Each structure stands twice: as structure tokens, then as C-alpha cells.
């Protein structure tokens with residue numbers, strides 16, 4: 001299993017971080033942390049640009065994060081036309097900044113910076129897999 005199953009579109013099928021998709025299939029969104037220097041990465045990286053090592057630990061993003069910023073997409077790039085409108089968000093999980101889509105179940109009017117969010121793995125109708133941010137229950 002490679003990267004072809006991730007996201008709304010598949011851009012690449014070969015990667016050193018295919019454990020990311022395997023994590024999603026287990027309902028876990030993960031980042032990587034360099035065991036040598038401690039630098040963290042989301043999206044996950046297999047190679048560390050801090051120390052040039054490649055001894056990475058995969059860690060689940062757990063709990064709730066704070067919405068740092070967001071934007072409403074009304075005019076989509078090629079391939080995403082059927083998805084608009086949707087909201088892209090940057091959420092901070094204890095220093096791990098995760099970029100992704102806000103669930104369409106969250107109304108535009110209730111979306112605000114610093115609101116609490118958690119991640120949820122989503123299986124798309126076309127067999128792809130991705131994640132989004134939802135309100136904690």
C-alpha cells in the first residue's frame with residue numbers, strides 16, 4: 001500500500017511515508033518526530049532536515065487542538081470543483097500544526113479562531129481516505 005489512497009486526489013503513489021496512509025486506515029492521524037534531534041513534522045517526513053537523520057518515530061495526533069486560522073474556499077483548484085464551498089484550517093495540537101479541511105458539519109457562523117477541534121479519519125465514496133477537523137463531542 002502506497003500513498004495513492006490518501007486524500008481527495010492522488011498525486012503520487014510512491015513515498016517513504018506511506019505509514020501515514022496505513023495510520024489513517026487504522027483511524028489514526030500521525031506525525032513524525034526525529035529520534036535524534038526531536039524535530040517534529042506534519043505532514044510527516046521520513047528524513048530530518050534538522051540533523052539529516054532518518055530515525056523517525058510515528059506519533060498519533062490525539063486530543064483536541066486550537067484553530068489557528070482558516071479560509072473559506074469558494075473557487076476551487078482543478079479537481080476540487082465539486083467540493084466547494086469548503087473550509088481549510090490550520091489547527092495547533094500542542095505545537096504540531098496540522099493543515100486540513102474543516103468538517104462541513106461545522107457551520108460557517110460558528111467557525112472561529114481558538115475553537116477546539118479534533119481530527120477524524122474520513123473514507124471518501126471513491127475509496128480514497130483522508131482526515132478532517134470536527135468539533136469534540
Ligand SMILES: [Zn+2]
Nearest residue numbers: 034037048051
Ligand atoms: Zn533530526
